[in-house]
Amino acid sequence: MKISKHLVTVILMLTWVFPSFAQAKPKLALDTFFNSVSFSAIAVSPDGGSVVICTERADWDQQIFRKDLWLYRDANGRSLIQLTQSGHDSEPKWSPDSRWIAFLSERKPPAAKDDSDDEKGKHRDKGDKGEVAQIYLISPTGGEAIQITQGEEEVHAYSWSADSHTLYFATRNPWTKQQKDDYKKQWKDVVQYRTAERGDTLFSLDVVAALAHHTAAPAKEQSEAEKESDLTPGARIIATTPLRVDEMATSPDGKTLAFLTNAINQREEKYEDVEIYTVDVARALPSTSSGQALPANAGVETKPRQLTRNQAVEGHIHWANDGARILFTVEVGDTTGPYRDLQPHLYWVDSESGTVEQWSKNFIGPVEHYAVAGAGVLASARIGTEVAAYSASQPGQELQKLNGWAGTYSILSASIHSPRVAFVYSSLQKPEEVYLADSPDKLDQARPITSFNKVLAESDLPQGKPYRWKADDGTTVEGMLIYPPGQFEAKHLPMFTFIHGGPADADGNHFEADWYQWSALAATNGWLVFQPNYRGSTGYGDKFLMQIVPQIVSRPGKDILQGVDALVKDGIADPDRLAVGGYSYGGYMTNWLITQSTRWRAAVTGAGAVEHVGNWGNDDTTYDDAYFLGGRPWEAAERFHDEAAIFQIDKVKTPTHVVAGANDIRVAVLEDYLLEHALYSLGVPNALLIFPGEGHDLGKNPWHGKIKVREELKWLQKYGGVPPQ
Numbered sequence: 066m067k068i069s070k071h072l073v074t075v076i077l078m079l080t081w082v083f084p085s086f087a088q089a090k091p092k093l094a095l096d097t098f099f100n101s102v103s104f105s106a107i108a109v110s111p112d113g114g115s116v117v118i119c120t121e122r123a124d125w126d127q128q129i130f131r132k133d134l135w136l137y138r139d140a141n142g143r144s145l146i147q148l149t150q151s152g153h154d155s156e157p158k159w160s161p162d163s164r165w166i167a168f169l170s171e172r173k174p175p176a177a178k179d180d181s182d183d184e185k186g187k188h189r190d191k192g193d194k195g196e197v198a199q200i201y202l203i204s205p206t207g208g209e210a211i212q213i214t215q216g217e218e219e220v221h222a223y224s225w226s227a228d229s230h231t232l233y234f235a236t237r238n239p240w241t242k243q244q245k246d247d248y249k250k251q252w253k254d255v256v257q258y259r260t261a262e263r264g265d266t267l268f269s270l271d272v273v274a275a276l277a278h279h280t281a282a283p284a285k286e287q288s289e290a291e292k293e294s295d296l297t298p299g300a301r302i303i304a305t306t307p308l309r310v311d312e313m314a315t316s317p318d319g320k321t322l323a324f325l326t327n328a329i330n331q332r333e334e335k336y337e338d339v340e341i342y343t344v345d346v347a348r349a350l351p352s353t354s355s356g357q358a359l360p361a362n363a364g365v366e367t368k369p370r371q372l373t374r375n376q377a378v379e380g381h382i383h384w385a386n387d388g389a390r391i392l393f394t395v396e397v398g399d400t401t402g403p404y405r406d407l408q409p410h411l412y413w414v415d416s417e418s419g420t421v422e423q424w425s426k427n428f429i430g431p432v433e434h435y436a437v438a439g440a441g442v443l444a445s446a447r448i449g450t451e452v453a454a455y456s457a458s459q460p461g462q463e464l465q466k467l468n469g470w471a472g473t474y475s476i477l478s479a480s481i482h483s484p485r486v487a488f489v490y491s492s493l494q495k496p497e498e499v500y501l502a503d504s505p506d507k508l509d510q511a512r513p514i515t516s517f518n519k520v521l522a523e524s525d526l527p528q529g530k531p532y533r534w535k536a537d538d539g540t541t542v543e544g545m546l547i548y549p550p551g552q553f554e555a556k557h558l559p560m561f562t563f564i565h566g567g568p569a570d571a572d573g574n575h576f577e578a579d580w581y582q583w584s585a586l587a588a589t590n591g592w593l594v595f596q597p598n599y600r601g602s603t604g605y606g607d608k609f610l611m612q613i614v615p616q617i618v619s620r621p622g623k624d625i626l627q628g629v630d631a632l633v634k635d636g637i638a639d640p641d642r643l644a645v646g647g648y649s650y651g652g653y654m655t656n657w658l659i660t661q662s663t664r665w666r667a668a669v670t671g672a673g674a675v676e677h678v679g680n681w682g683n684d685d686t687t688y689d690d691a692y693f694l695g696g697r698p699w700e701a702a703e704r705f706h707d708e709a710a711i712f713q714i715d716k717v718k719t720p721t722h723v724v725a726g727a728n729d730i731r732v733a734v735l736e737d738y739l740l741e742h743a744l745y746s747l748g749v750p751n752a753l754l755i756f757p758g759e760g761h762d763l764g765k766n767p768w769h770g771k772i773k774v775r776e777e778l779k780w781l782q783k784y785g786g787v788p789p790q
Contacts, residue, residue, distance in 0.1 A: 090525035092550075092790075093589045095778075097524060099123060099771045101578035102517035104489050105132065106156060107476050107499055110163045113483020114139055115205055116514060117148070117157045117166050118499055123767030124152060130767055134168060136205055137501070137514045145514060148203055149210060153196070160229040161481070165272075166205055167232065169198040169220060174212055200234060202276070213275040214297040221265060222310045226346075227319030232270045233303070233346065235310035235324065238263045239296055262329040264307040267322070267344065268300040275299055304344045304369050312381070317388040320347040321416060324369070325382050325393075332685035332730070336398050339378045341391060342369040343416055372419050376404040383437050390415050392442065394432060397569070397689060404692055406569060408603045408610055411435055411444065413460065424460045430604040431569075432464075436486075438479035443467075443486060443505055445474040447604040450531045450545055450573030454488070454508055469508040473575035479505075487514075491576040493529045493547070496521040521578060527588035528553040529574070532595070534631035540612075542624045543605070544597035545572050546637070547588045549790075558593035559642035559787045562629060562658075566649030568601035568613060568621065580763050580770025581648055583777075590778055591787045592644070595632060599624040599654075615695035617677075617708050618657040625654065626662060640664065642786040646777065648672055648724075649732060649761065656740060659721060660713040667784035669777040671724035672732045672761055675740045676709040683733030714743045720750035722780040724773050726759030752780070 106119040115138040124131045131152035137145045151172035158167050173196055197219035203210040214220055218236035225232060240248075252261075278298050308326035315322055321343050328338040345367050372391070373379060377398030385392055390413040399405050400412060400421050408431035411424040424432075430447040441458035452473040455464035472492030479486050484504035488511070491497040496518035502511035529547040536542050548555065563584055565572050578585065584594040598604065599621035601613030613620055632638040644667040647655045652673020659668050674680040678698045681690045694708065695701045706712060721744055725737035737753060744751040754776065756769040763770045782789060 090523060093521075093524040093526060093585060095586065095771070095775060097520055098578050098583070098586050099767065099774075101496065101521055103579070104476060104497060104499060104515075107478050107487050107489065108157055108159055109478045109480040109483070109485055109487045109501075110159050110205070111161055111481040111483075112163045113480040113485040114163075116478070116487045116499070116501060117159065117205075118515065119155055119157055119168075120517065122517075123771075125767065127152070128766045128768060130764060134166070134203075135515075136166075137499075138205070143514070148205075154201070154210075158223070158225060160225050160272075161227055162229040164204070164229065165202045167200055167202055167223065167225065168210075169223070170201050170210070170212075171196045171198050174215075200232060202272075211276065211279050213270065213272070213279060214300070216296060222313045222324065224313035224315045224322065226269075226315055227317055230272055232272055232275075233267065233313055233315065233322055234270065234300075235265045235267045235313065237309075238266050238305065259330070264305065264329060265310045266302055267304040267306070267310065267313075267324065268297070269303050269346065270297060270300050302366050303346055304367055306342070306369055308338055314382050314384050314391065315346075316384050316416070317386060320345065322346045323372075323382055323384065323391050323416070325379060333378065333689065334685065334687050336376045336378055336404060336688055337374075339380075340371055340375075341373045341379055341382060341393060341414060342371050343391075344369045372414050372416065373400075373421065374419075375400045375421070376402070381435070383435075385413060386437055386440060389417070392435070392437065394435070404688060405611065406614075406689070406692060407607045408569065409433065411442065422460045425457055425462065425464045428464050429606045434475055434477050436477040436479040438486070438505065443477050443479055445477055445488070447571060447573070449543055449604050450571070450598070452573065452575070454505075456505055467505055467508050471574060473573065474508075486511075492574050493576055494526045496526075496576045496578065518578075521576075525550040525589075526576075527585055527594075529594075530554075531573075532628075532632070534628050536600075536624050536627050540600070540609075540624075542597065542599065542628060544595060544628060545574075546632075547584045547594035547596065549588050549591055549593065552593075555593075556636045557639050558637065559591060559785065560595055560629070560632065560638035560644070561587050561592040561781065561785070562595045562597065562625065562643070562645045563587065564625065564645070564647030564651035564654045565596065565598075565602070566647065566651045567603075568599070568650045569603050569610060571598045571602045571604045572596035573598075573604075580773050583774050586774065586778065587781070589790065590782070591790045592781070592785075593638060595628065595638070597625045597628050599628075614693055615701070615704055615708075617693040618653055618710070619708060621654060622657050622661055625658065629664075642666060644668065644781050644785045645719075646670060646781075652732070656710040659719045660710050660716045663716070663718045665719040666786055667781050668719045668721040669724075669780055670721060670740070671773070672726065672729055672737070673740075674709075674732055674736045675711040675714070675743070676736070677705045679739075680733060680736055681705075683730065683735065685730045711739065711743060714740075715747060717744065717747065717749055720780070720784040722777055723751065723753045724777075725753070725755055726761060726763060727755050727757050728759060729761045731761035750784070752776070 102122045108117050118135040132155045134148040136148045153171040156169045200214040201210040221235045223234035309329050310324050311327045312325040323343050377395040377400045379393045381394045383392045392413045397406050411432040414421045432444045432446045435442050435444040444455045454467045454469050454474045476489040486502045498513045499515045500511040501514045502508045527547050532546045533543045587594050633640045645665045646669035648671040652670040655670040656673045656675050691697045725734045741753040758765050
C-alpha cells in the first residue's frame with residue numbers, strides 16, 4: 066500500500082507534538098520488578114583503577130538469590146566483567162597491594178581430579194547438604210577462584226594484613242573428630258539451648274603458603290593430624306573469644322587486629338555481647354614463604370583487649386588512616402550511658418585509651434553508610450526524605466554536604482591511593498546503579514559503571530514528593546506521596562498507607578524493588594502510596610525518634626491517622642478507598658491501626674506482633690522491646706497490655722492479609738498465627754501465608770517474596786475498591 070506524502074507529514078507532526086504516543090514507556094510489571102538487581106557491596110581497589118561489585122538477583126530455576134562478583138576496570142575501555150558465577154559469593158575485599166580479591170563463598174568445592182568415585186560421591190553428598198562460607202582468592206586479571214580455607218566451620222569474618230601477605234579469619238572453635246563423636250554419642254539429636262554454644266577462634270594464614278598448598282594439594286595426601294583437626298593447613302591460632310566474631314579490621318601499620326563481637330547465637334539479648342576488641346598480631350611467628358603448611362599451634366596466642374564497654378550495639382568497624390583510632394557506627398543503644406535508642410551515629414575509639422568520641426554530634430539525622438577517605442570520612446546521611454553525601458575531616462567538624470544529586474546515596478567506597486569514590490545511588494525514577502566519581506567534589510559528574518536495572522529504568526515509573534502535616538501535639542510530621550504514573554499531584558485518589566519497619570528507618574526519595582518495599586508496584590496498580598515517617602523514624606533528630614517511648618504503637622499510630630486525615634481534608638485521598646499495610650514494625654503498626662479505625666477497606670500485614678509479652682520472650686532483640694515499653698513484662702504490665710492490638714482486636718472489621726517466615730524469631734511467627742486465629746474467630750475475612758525456611762527477611766527463596774507481593778496486590782484490588790489497571 067502506498068502512503069501519501071501528506072499522511073507522512075501528519076504522522077511526523079503528531080510524533081513531534083505528542084512524543085508520548087511514539088515513545089510511551091511500558092508499564093512496570095511484576096516480573097520486571099522482581100528481576101531487579103541489588104548491590105550488597107562495592108569496593109574500589111587501593112590503586113583506584115578498579116571496582117569490585119557484589120550483585121544479588123533472583124535465580125528462579127534454582128530458587129535462590131544469586132550473589133556474584135563483577136569487576137569494573139578502566140583498562141581496555143572501561144569494561145565490566147563477571148568475576149564469579151557460582152551464585153554464592155559475597156563480601157569482597159582487595160588486598161592492599163591490589164593483586165588479589167578475597168571473598169567468602171558457600172559454593173561446592175570441585176572434587177579432586179584423582180578422587181575415586183566413592184570420594185566424588187562424598188563431595189556431592191556434603192554439597193547437597195549445603196556448604197559453609199570459606200575464603201577464596203581471585204586475581205583481578207582473571208583466572209579461577211582459589212579456595213584457601215577449609216573445614217566444617219564457616220568463616221565468620223576476615224581481614225587482610227597491611228602487607229598483603231596474611232589473611233586473618235575467625236570461625237567457631239573447631240572440634241576434633243573425637244570431640245564430635247563423643248558429643249553425638251552422649252546427646253544424639255538433643256538441643257542444649259545456650260549451654261552447647263561455642264565461641265570463636267581467630268587464625269592467621271600465610272597467603273603464599275596457602276596458595277602453594279593449593280597447587281600441591283592434588284598430589285599430596287593430608288596428614289593424619291590435618292584430617293583429625295579439620296583445620297585449614299597452615300592456619301595458626303592467634304586468639305580465642307567466648308563470643309562470635311562478626312567483623313575484623315587490620316591497622317594500617319599491620320600490628321593490631323581489631324574485631325567486633327556478637328552473641329554466639331546472634332540473638333540480640335545482651336548489649337554487652339557486642340563490643341570492639343583488639344589483639345596484638347605483631348607477636349605472631351614470622352610468615353613462611355616456603356609453601357609448607359605450619360601446624361595450628363605454631364602461632365603465639367594472645368589475649369584480646371576489650372576497647373568498648375557500653376550499652377550500645379556497635380557495627381561497621383574500620384581503622385582511621387591515622388592508625389590510632391577505630392571508626393564505628395552504633396545502630397541501637399547509647400555509648401554515653403544507660404540504654405536508649407538513638408539514630409545511627411558515627412564514632413571512633415582510641416585504640417590505646419579506649420576513649421570514644423562522636424563525629425558531627427550536632428547533625429540532625431543518621432549516618433547510614435561511611436567510608437574512610439584521606440584523613441577523614443565520607444558519609445551518606447539522612448535529613449528528612451533525602452540521603453545525601455557528606456564529608457568531614459575530624460570529629461568536631463560538622464558534616465559538609467557534597468555537591469551531588471537529589472535522591473539517596475547508599476554504599477560508599479573510597480580508594481587508599483586515589484581520590485576516586487564509588488557509590489550506589491537511586492531516586493524515585495532512577496533505580497539503583499553503581500557510579501564512579503573522580504573525587505568527592507565531583508559526585509555530580511560521576512558516571513554509571515553498571516546498567517543492571519536498565520529495563521526497570523525504562524519502565525513508566527511513578528513520581529513522588531514529600532508531604533507534611535501537624536500532629537495533635539503540634540509536632541510537624543513528614544512522609545512521602547508516590548503517585549500513580551501519569552497522575553502526579555492528582556486529587557481524590559485511592560490511597561494505600563504503606564508503613565516502613567524499624568521503627569528507626571524512614572522513607573524518602575529512593576527506588577527499591579523487593580518484597581519489602583514495593584511502593585512503585587502499588588502506585589502502578591492505581592494507588593496513591595502514602596509513606597509516613599511517624600514518631601520513631603530517623604532523619605528528624607534523636608528527640609523525634611525517642612518520642613515513641615513508651616507508647617510504642619499508640620503515638621506513631623496517632624501520627625499516621627492524623628496524616629491520613631490531613632490528606633483527606635486536602636482532597637488528595639479518597640476517604641472511601643483507604644488501605645493500610647506494612648512489614649515488621651510496619652506490621653506492628655498495621656495490626657494496631659486496624660483496631661483504631663474502621664475506615665480501612667483492606668489491610669496487608671507481615672511479621673508484626675499483636676501482643677508484647679510472648680513477643681518479648683520469643684524476639685531476639687529483647688533489650689530493645691523492654692526499652693520501647695518502659696521495662697520488662699513484669700515491670701510495665703499495664704503498658705504491655707495497653708499497647709497491644711490483641712486486646713482491642715474485636716474492633717477490627719478490615720479484611721486482612723497476613724504473611725510470615727516459618728523460622729522468624731525477630732518477630733516470632735506465633736504472632737501471625739495469633740492474629741489469624743483472632744480474625745478467624747471474629748469472622749473477619751483474612752488469609753495467612755507461611756513461607757517455609759524463611760526467617761524475618763525473606764532472603765532464601767525469591768519465589769516467596771514475589772508470591773507475597775502478588776497476593777497482597779490481589780488483596781488490595783479485591784477489597785480496596787481499585788479496579789485492575
